[in-house]
Amino acid sequence: MIACGALGGHIREIAARRGWAIELHCLPSLLHNHPERIAPAAEQLARDLQGRGLRVALGYADCGSYGALDSLCERLGIRRLPGLHCYDVLAGPGRLRAMFEAEPGTYLLTDFLVRSFRRSVLAELGLEEYPELWPDYFGHYRRLVWLAQSRDAPLDAEAAAIAAMFGLPLTVIDTGTGGLERELELLVGPMPPPLEHLTGSSPPPTAPDGLVTRRHP
Amino acid sequence: MNQDELLRQLYDFTLVGNAPEVLSLTNQGLAMGLGPEMLLYEALIPSLEEVGARFERGDFFVPEMLIAGRAMAGALEVLRPLLAETGAEPIGKIVMGTVKGDVHDIGKNLVNIMFEGAGFEVIDLGVQVSPEKFIDAIKEHKPDIVGFSAFLTTTMPMFKANINALQKAGMREQVIIMVGGAPVTQEYADVVGADGYASDASAAVVRAKELLSQRRALARA
Numbered sequence: 001m002i003a004c005g006a007l008g009g010h011i012r013e014i015a016a017r018r019g020w021a022i023e024l025h026c027l028p029s030l031l032h033n034h035p036e037r038i039a040p041a042a043e044q045l046a047r048d049l050q051g052r053g054l055r056v057a058l059g060y061a062d063c064g065s066y067g068a069l070d071s072l073c074e075r076l077g078i079r080r081l082p083g084l085h086c087y088d089v090l091a092g093p094g095r096l097r098a099m100f101e102a103e104p105g106t107y108l109l110t111d112f113l114v115r116s117f118r119r120s121v122l123a124e125l126g127l128e129e130y131p132e133l134w135p136d137y138f139g140h141y142r143r144l145v146w147l148a149q150s151r152d153a154p155l156d157a158e159a160a161a162i163a164a165m166f167g168l169p170l171t172v173i174d175t176g177t178g179g180l181e182r183e184l185e186l187l188v189g190p191m192p193p194p195l196e197h198l199t200g201s202s203p204p205p206t207a208p209d210g211l212v213t214r215r216h217p
Numbered sequence: 218m219n220q221d222e223l224l225r226q227l228y229d230f231t232l233v234g235n236a237p238e239v240l241s242l243t244n245q246g247l248a249m250g251l252g253p254e255m256l257l258y259e260a261l262i263p264s265l266e267e268v269g270a271r272f273e274r275g276d277f278f279v280p281e282m283l284i285a286g287r288a289m290a291g292a293l294e295v296l297r298p299l300l301a302e303t304g305a306e307p308i309g310k311i312v313m314g315t316v317k318g319d320v321h322d323i324g325k326n327l328v329n330i331m332f333e334g335a336g337f338e339v340i341d342l343g344v345q346v347s348p349e350k351f352i353d354a355i356k357e358h359k360p361d362i363v364g365f366s367a368f369l370t371t372t373m374p375m376f377k378a379n380i381n382a383l384q385k386a387g388m389r390e391q392v393i394i395m396v397g398g399a400p401v402t403q404e405y406a407d408v409v410g411a412d413g414y415a416s417d418a419s420a421a422v423v424r425a426k427e428l429l430s431q432r433r434a435l436a437r438a
Binding site: 084100125126130132137141 | 284287326344
C-alpha cells in the first residue's frame with residue numbers, strides 16, 4: 001500500500017486491527033502542496049514494489065492530481081481510493097457535496113490537518129513569513145468543518161485555535177474512519193480477475209505476511 | 218540613482234515582492250520624469266514574467282508569486298490613473314470571474330495583474346459568479362473577452378453552463394471566451410466550446426492578444 005502520509009496512521013491502525021498482511025509505504029503528506037509530484041513519486045515506488053512481486057494499491061484519492069493517479073493506476077493495473085480527496089473517503093461524497101452546495105466557502109480539516117496545520121498549511125503557504133497573504137488564501141472562506149476521526153481534548157483545543165485564526169465558526173463532524181476502512185477493504189480484497197488469469201496464466205502474487213510500515217522522504 | 222539603476226531596482230524588488238520598495242521606487246521614477254509606461258514595461262512586467270518563469274521551473278512557489286503580485290498591484294494603483302491620462306486606449310477589455318460554487322481566486326488575481334500590466338482593462342467580478350452575473354456584466358461593459366476561472370473539478374462544468382447561458386442570451390458571438398484554472402486543460406476547453414485556454418498567467422495574456430487580433434482581423438475583412 002502506497003499511501004499519503006496524512007492517511008498512513010489510520011491505515012496502519014486499520015490494517016493491524018483487521019490483520020491485513022500489507023506493507024505500508026507512506027509518501028510525504030506535504031506533496032499535496034505540489035500535487036503534480038504525487039503521481040511520479042507513487043509510480044517510482046509502485047514499480048519498485050511490483051518488481052519485488054508485490055501487489056500494489058494506492059492509499060490516495062485523486063488528491064489534486066487531476067487524473068494523473070488514474071492514468072498511473074491504468075498503466076500499472078492497480079487501484080486507488082475513490083473520490084477527489086480523502087475527505088470524500090472519510091465523510092462520504094454525498095455528504096461532502098451537500099456541504100459545498102450549502103456553503104462553497106467551506107474549509108475542511110481532518111485530524112491530521114488539525115494536528116499539522118501550523119507546519120503543513122501556515123509554513124507551507126508562506127504565512128509565517130508573509131502573514132499579509134492570509135486574505136489571499138482564505139479571504140473567501142465562511143466556515144470551517146472538521147471531519148474528525150478521533151477527537152480528544154488537545155485536538156479540540158487546536159481546532160478551536162485554528163477557527164480563531166480564521167475568525168470563522170467551526171463545525172465538527174465525527175466521521176471516524178469507517179468510510180476509509182470500507183474503501184481499504186475493497187482495495188486489499190481480491191482484484192477482479194484479469195483476462196490472462198481466466199485463460200489459465202499464473203495468479204497474481206500474494207503479499208507477504210505481516211504489517212510493515214515504511215516512510216519515504 | 219540614475220534611470221537604469223532605478224529600473225533595475227524596481228525589477229529586483231518586484232521579483233522578491235518587496236511592496237514598500239516597489240511603491241517607493243515607482244514614485245521616485247515618476248518624480249525623475251520617467252513615464253508610467255517605462256516603469257511598467259521595462260521593470261514591473263518583465264519582473265512579473267520572471268516570477269512566472271521561476272514558478273514554472275519550480276524555483277518559486279505560490280507565496281512568492283503572490284507576494285510579487287501584491288507588490289506589482291501596489292505600483293499599478295499609482296500608475297493606473299497616469300496611464301489613463303496619457304490617453305492611451307486599453308488594448309482590450311476583459312471581464313473575469315471565478316465560476317459559481319468556487320471561491321478560489323489566487324490564479325485569477327494573478328492573471329488579472331498580468332492582463333492589466335499588458336494594457337487590458339480588467340473588470341473583475343470576483344468569486345462565485347453566476348451565469349446571470351456574467352451576462353449582466355457583458356451587457357454593461359461590452360468586453361472583448363470574458364474569462365472563466367475554476368479551481369475545482371466539481372466547478373469546471375460551470376464553464377459549459379456559462380457558455381450555454383451566453384448562447385441562450387444570444388451573446389455567444391459577441392465575446393471571446395477564455396477559460397483557465399488548475400484542473401483545466403486545452404482538451405477540456407475545446408470540449409466545452411471555449412475560444413481560448415492558457416496554462417498560466419503570462420500565456421493567458423499572449424493567447425488573449427492572439428485571439429483579439431484574429432477577431433479584429435475578421436471584423437475588418
